[in-house]
Amino acid sequence: MHELAITQNIxxxxxxxxxxxxxxxxxxxxxxxxxxSSMVDDSIQFYWETIAKGTIAEKAIINFQRIPAELICxxxxxxxxxxxxxxxxxxxxxxxxKIFRGDELMIESIEVE
Amino acid sequence: MKQRISIVENIxxxxxxxxxxxQNIFNEAGIFAINIMASPGxxxxxxxxxxxxxLQGRLRIGVIEGDLATSIDxxxxxxxxxxxxxxxxxxxxxxxxxMVSNALPALPLEKLDLILVENVGNLVCPASFKLGxxxxxxxxxxxxxxxxxxxxxxxxxxxxxxxxxKIDLLPYxxxxxxxxxxxxxxxNPNITTFPVSAKTGEGMDAWADWLxxxxxxxS
Numbered sequence: 616m617h618e619l620a621i622t623q624n625i626x627x628x629x630x631x632x633x634x635x636x637x638x639x640x641x642x643x644x645x646x647x648x649x650x651x652s653s654m655v656d657d658s659i660q661f662y663w664e665t666i667a668k669g670t671i672a673e674k675a676i677i678n679f680q681r682i683p684a685e686l687i688c689x690x691x692x693x694x695x696x697x698x699x700x701x702x703x704x705x706x707x708x709x710x711x712x713k714i715f716r717g718d719e720l721m722i723e724s725i726e727v728e
Numbered sequence: 729m730k731q732r733i734s735i736v737e738n739i740x741x742x743x744x745x746x747x748x749x750x751q752n753i754f755n756e757a758g759i760f761a762i763n764i765m766a767s768p769g770x771x772x773x774x775x776x777x778x779x780x781x782x783l784q785g786r787l788r789i790g791v792i793e794g795d796l797a798t799s800i801d802x803x804x805x806x807x808x809x810x811x812x813x814x815x816x817x818x819x820x821x822x823x824x825x826x827m828v829s830n831a832l833p834a835l836p837l838e839k840l841d842l843i844l845v846e847n848v849g850n851l852v853c854p855a856s857f858k859l860g861x862x863x864x865x866x867x868x869x870x871x872x873x874x875x876x877x878x879x880x881x882x883x884x885x886x887x888x889x890x891x892x893x894k895i896d897l898l899p900y901x902x903x904x905x906x907x908x909x910x911x912x913x914x915x916n917p918n919i920t921t922f923p924v925s926a927k928t929g930e931g932m933d934a935w936a937d938w939l940x941x942x943x944x945x946x947s
Contacts, residue, residue, distance in 0.1 A: 617853035728730045
């Protein structure tokens with residue numbers, strides 16, 4: 616449900632930058648979504664058709680680059696993707712691990728003409 | 729002419745900005761504000777009422793209640809004799825900074841030391857939206873199960889304190905505290921945890937004393 620608010624923000628930011636460079640049309644919007652940001656890309660695309668209607672971003676295609684949550688083991692240095700079963704290191708079974716990637720939620724760039 | 733414009737901006741920057749405004753308003757009024765998040769039924773409202781009782785005479789408290797459509801929670805709090813304002817999100821799954829900003833004029837800010845904001849019951853969406861509070865806390869209740877940190881990691885990432893609630897139910901439901909705490913620790917190594925039972929009162933004083941110290945340190 617919060618994807619609606621997210622979609623509105625994506626549109627606002629994209630339009631602001633497009634206007635600055637006097638673009639006539641936004642073709643692509645490139646978004647980076649970390650796994651821990653709990654965002655559903657299908658919903659964003661779904662809302663887009665309603666929210667962006669009548670703007671220069673109406674026909675934009677949204678590209679989602681999904682970043683998996685990654686952890687690194689403080690004991691053996693092994694890095695691995697988050698599983699929902701256990702957070703232990705799959706190599707040495709240590710629980711001294713920390714998350715270093717996966718919180719991202721940003722617009723990386725737009726492509727305009 | 730086709731061109732690529734680099735942006736690299738947080739998608740929720742507009743909300744973050746509004747959250748900063750809220751924090752400025754809190755700071756000017758000398759108020760410490762807390763965003764309380766949890767799943768539906770974790771016992772947020774009961775926990776708030778018990779917190780109010782534990783802090784009675786020590787801090788002047790106001791409450792902002794977020795809910796989908798009803799004002800049941802605000803009425804419960806108001807019945808306890810405290811200033812309370814209800815935000816109905818109209819079906820929205822979370823509070824955002826604008827909703828909190830709109831609610832502030834309904835509270836007597838100059839007469840308050842602490843505002844408790846009860847977010848909408850949800851373990852996903854509220855984590856993304858800053859409200860401008862000084863602290864985020866999460867209530868995790870025993871009957872929800874010990875696997876919640878693993879299933880909702882985002883929620884455990886951004887909170888400063890974790891209230892493990894309904895500990896009076898530990899003898900009756902399967903809950904592996906070590907497994908639970910291990911998940912929490914990895915997601916959020918600096919978190920402070922308070923096992924409590926709002927029903928029996930166990931652990932409530934430790935939480936209230938910690939909070940009073942925290943607020944002193946902030947002012």
